[in-house]
Amino acid sequence: MKSARSFMAVVCTILMVLILGACSNSSSNEKTSIKLAEVTRSIFYAPLYVALENGYFEEEGLEVDLTTTWGGDKTMTSLVSDSSDIALVGSETSIYVHSQGANDPVINFAQLTQKDGTFLVSKKAHDNFSWNDLKESNFLGQRKGGMPQMVGEYVLKQNGIDPHQDLNLSQNIDFGNIPSAFQTGDYEYVQLFEPTASKFEKQGVGHVLASFGEASGKVPYTVFMAKQSFLEDNSETAEKFTRAIYKAQQWVESHKGKEVAEIIQPYFEDIELDIIDESVERYKNSEAYALDPVLDEEEWNNLKDIMDEAGELPEDVKHETLVNTEIAENIINE
Incomplete structure (x- = not known):
């Protein structure tokens, strides 16, 4: 009888350890x-x-x-x-x-x-690109008030270009439609994110000339x-x-x-x-x-x-x- 009680005590102890262990594991596995x-x-x-x-x-x-x-x-x-x-x-x-x-x-x-994560893309290749090449061009920019457009304008001004005076600047195209508008319209330059810039280069649709991020700083x-x-x-x-x-x-x-x-x-x-x-x-x-x-x-x-x-x-x-x-x-x- 004594050995039976001892056996049951051991079993209960093992069960308690298993239960506590399971609770502990359950708690540790909970994710926020x-x-x-x-x-x-x-x-x-x-x-x-x-x-x-x-x-x-x-x-x-x-x-x-x-x-x-x-x-x-x-x-x-x-x-x-x-x-x-x-x-x-x-x-x-x-x-x-x-x-x-x-x-x-x-x-x-x-x-x-x-x-900034945008790049300057041109329809034509430039062997010796200069920011001055953009003057009087048809430029397709980003949405007014957004960071891409603000950085774009900042970089242009730093390079002696007034985007609203020296360019034929368009800002009326929705973000998602900018790539197709550049392809089908008479725009000479555009400001694009990746992977569109790389896609256009691969397809021969455009040529990446500069990084607005590199030009603007951190x-x-x-x-x-x-x-x-x-x-x-x-x-x-x-x-x-x-x-x-x-x-x-x-x-x-x-x-x-x-x-x-x-x-x-x-x-x-x-x-x-x-x-x-x-x-x-x-x-x-x-x-x-x-x-x-x-x-x-x-x-x-x-x-x-x-x-x-x-x-x-x-x-x-x-x-x-x-x-x-x-x-x-x-x-x-x-």
Whole structure:
């Protein structure tokens, strides 16, 4: 009888250990869900897709639900209405929201791209291109008030060209229709993102002449941002998210374009692998991808100068008002 009681005691002990172990494993396997809104689907955002495909978010215990919201206004609406937790969009949008008197400001906390991602494309080849070649040409620009157009105008002015006086400038074409409008219209030059620029070169439709990103310098072109309340209430989650992005940034920097292309191809199934490869290499060569998530004050001030030059800066917002560098700095210093 005594041995039976001893046996039952051992069995109960084993069962308790198994139950506690199962509970512990269940708890450790629980993931924090993040609703992430990206402003568009772009090879320009390659490190984000690398973070997803290489499992860096999963390693941090995060489950990221990615939605493409197609436009800065829609992306910010998603964020401020709590339809998303984090948004990937241009930093200028946080300034626009702040100028409207937001009680819960949108804070930039992790930078993804550090330069403009557009390229100057011409219908004709140029052996010795000069920015002066653009004068009096038919130029198809980007949407007024958006970062591509503001950077484009900034670069032109830096090279002695007044875009509204020296060019026949068109800004009335929707973003999605710009490539086809350039192909079919009488435009001589256009400002394009990848992979369209590389596609046009391959098809003989256009020739890439210059990078607006290289010409303009570093700006917080695309940044992960969240409402201040979210960052305060979910500081650990924000750190985990930023850590995953930093891992991806380092991976992209240390791997060739083709390797990056192979990882992110599921996000661009209608684009040939060699075009993705060429696009990634072009962005790497122009240093468009940020090497770490820190958005420094110099970049922020450069952004404001570009907006001010374009007449689109609603107010002078200080770096510390809308930028949190502490999260990113802690991650890279680990």
